[in-house]
Amino acid sequence: MDPNKSFKHLPHKTIERLSQYRRALLICLNNGKSHIFSHEIAQIQHITSVQVRRDLMLIGYSGTLRKGYNIQELIDLIGEIIDSNEGINVAVVGMGNLGRALINYFSGKRHKLSIVAGFDTNPDKIGNYMNGVECFSVEDMHKIVKEKDITIGIITVPASQTTEICDLLVESGIKGILNYTPKPVNVPDEIYLEEYDMITTLEKVAFYVKLPDEAPETKQSKARP
Amino acid sequence: MDPNKSFKHLPHKTIERLSQYRRALLICLNNGKSHIFSHEIAQIQHITSVQVRRDLMLIGYSGTLRKGYNIQELIDLIGEIIDSNEGINVAVVGMGNLGRALINYFSGKRHKLSIVAGFDTNPDKIGNYMNGVECFSVEDMHKIVKEKDITIGIITVPASQTTEICDLLVESGIKGILNYTPKPVNVPDEIYLEEYDMITTLEKVAFYVKLPDEAPETKQSKARP
DNA sequence: CAATTCCTGTTAATAGTTTAACAGGGCAAA
DNA sequence: TTTGCCCTGTTAAACTATTAACAGGAATTG
Numbered sequence: 001m002d003p004n005k006s007f008k009h010l011p012h013k014t015i016e017r018l019s020q021y022r023r024a025l026l027i028c029l030n031n032g033k034s035h036i037f038s039h040e041i042a043q044i045q046h047i048t049s050v051q052v053r054r055d056l057m058l059i060g061y062s063g064t065l066r067k068g069y070n071i072q073e074l075i076d077l078i079g080e081i082i083d084s085n086e087g088i089n090v091a092v093v094g095m096g097n098l099g100r101a102l103i104n105y106f107s108g109k110r111h112k113l114s115i116v117a118g119f120d121t122n123p124d125k126i127g128n129y130m131n132g133v134e135c136f137s138v139e140d141m142h143k144i145v146k147e148k149d150i151t152i153g154i155i156t157v158p159a160s161q162t163t164e165i166c167d168l169l170v171e172s173g174i175k176g177i178l179n180y181t182p183k184p185v186n187v188p189d190e191i192y193l194e195e196y197d198m199i200t201t202l203e204k205v206a207f208y209v210k211l212p213d214e215a216p217e218t219k220q221s222k223a224r225p
Numbered sequence: 226m227d228p229n230k231s232f233k234h235l236p237h238k239t240i241e242r243l244s245q246y247r248r249a250l251l252i253c254l255n256n257g258k259s260h261i262f263s264h265e266i267a268q269i270q271h272i273t274s275v276q277v278r279r280d281l282m283l284i285g286y287s288g289t290l291r292k293g294y295n296i297q298e299l300i301d302l303i304g305e306i307i308d309s310n311e312g313i314n315v316a317v318v319g320m321g322n323l324g325r326a327l328i329n330y331f332s333g334k335r336h337k338l339s340i341v342a343g344f345d346t347n348p349d350k351i352g353n354y355m356n357g358v359e360c361f362s363v364e365d366m367h368k369i370v371k372e373k374d375i376t377i378g379i380i381t382v383p384a385s386q387t388t389e390i391c392d393l394l395v396e397s398g399i400k401g402i403l404n405y406t407p408k409p410v411n412v413p414d415e416i417y418l419e420e421y422d423m424i425t426t427l428e429k430v431a432f433y434v435k436l437p438d439e440a441p442e443t444k445q446s447k448a449r450p
Numbered sequence: 451c452a453a454t455t456c457c458t459g460t461t462a463a464t465a466g467t468t469t470a471a472c473a474g475g476g477c478a479a480a
Numbered sequence: 481t482t483t484g485c486c487c488t489g490t491t492a493a494a495c496t497a498t499t500a501a502c503a504g505g506a507a508t509t510g
Binding site for chain 1: 233237240241244245248269270271306307308309313315321322323325326327329330331336337338376377379381400401402403407409411417419421422423424425426427428429430431432433434435436
């Protein structure tokens with residue numbers, strides 16, 4: 001890959017779609033396909049083929065006329081762009097239902113991204129394992145984050161504890177935070193923050209469902225939205 | 226409220242923010258506040274006061290100069306816009322960790338929106354209650370959806386079952402679907418669809434975390450988005 | 451009662467994202 | 481080989497969303 005090429009300025013939405021393209025492509029590869037057309041990717045993702053071609057143009061990948069894109073090559077390229085070389089370690093704070101759901105999602109996947117620790121305040125949970133992920137006390141967060149080189153924290157605690165936990169993560173030296181609680185948090189500018197609120201999403205669906213006539217159909221705010 | 230006023234064309238993002246404003250306002254009300262400034266709302270939500278004022282302008286609400294907005298009035302107005310008169314019934318399909326997390330989030334809340342049923346394929350779960358929500362067999366979906374007048378379905382099953390479950394929901398006559406699995410689904414145009422994929426979001430955070438220099442800070446992709 | 455400050459409401463400008471339009475090249479069929 | 485079709489790559493336009501700019505009114509101060 002051209003080392004002069006920087007992908008820093010790719011649109012946010014393109015980054016999200018690349019992640020999705022890759023997962024769809026991996027499935028296609030497992031099904032024995034070697035090439036794929038932009039309109040096929042588009043159909044899987046419910047978007048237009050123009051958008052797919054535009055995204056691939058932005059990352060500088062070219063397909064073959066009348067043959068489409070080489071799936072393996074494209075998977076590799078997307079990996080070069082969105083994965084980090086070293087692998088990234090993630091912690092889940094709050095081992096309730098949501099935290100466990102996230103750990104389940106990731107267990108057994110061969111991502112460059114791994115959940116390597118859980119945290120909770122409940123003494124009964126500390127020391128337990130969930131799909132190979134150990135649960136630690138939030139009091140030990142600073143130590144564990146350093147030891148395990150954790151750079152991303154996912155907050156899945158009850159809303160009442162959100163602020164406190166977020167501050168703890170920041171103090172521990174985390175670089176990115178994904179907040180799944182309905183309570184917005186404050187972080188320093190140098191920390192990347194993404195917030196997603198399930199209640200808001202459900203209320204939004206309810207709003208468009210109750211509308212008398214045709215509602216615009218949105219695909220994935222996706223963290224967005 | 227002016228009956229001629231239609232809120233059909235409010236921006237998607239505004240709808241999402243209204244839901245969030247309301248929740249923040251309810252907390253303020255409980256704390257004994259009666260009025261609030263746009264910059265106070267903005268600070269809570271990590272947005273600019275201009276955006277708050279713009280959103281409120283769009284819904285036609287006026288504040289008082291040097292006094293701010295009447296919290297109770299604003300809560301009521303937001304309710305008139307985003308709530309439906311009759312209340313909306315929701316089902317969660319997939320009573321795993323994620324499904325249970327959603328039910329927990331909603332239990333005890335006095336929303337116009339209530340989760341009134343869970344579905345699962347696991348016979349061991351059928352008949353159980355979670356926070357007052359009964360778990361039914363997916364085979365009975367059509368019947369239960371009709372009986373309980375369910376209009377929204379939330380999909381929280383494993384990705385491998387997503388398509389099948391989505392089709393079942395559509396056949397049952399649901400009007401809106403919120404898909405939390407990483408597998409995109411197809412629905413007829415008249416059904417409102419929102420998809421959110423946690424893996425994508427986490428990969429996005431990882432992308433911006435690994436970037437050498439300053440990353441743009443986003444607040445809430447939020448359904449999605 | 452000026453001058454100042456604070457906060458709202460609105461319009462204008464900018465930024466971000468999607469969609470439309472089209473140029474072009476290769477395969478296929480006649 | 482010519483015609484038609486299919487698919488890519490790119491530029492331009494449209495659309496959506498955020499931010500800047502500013503007009504204006506009420507409380508506040510000197």
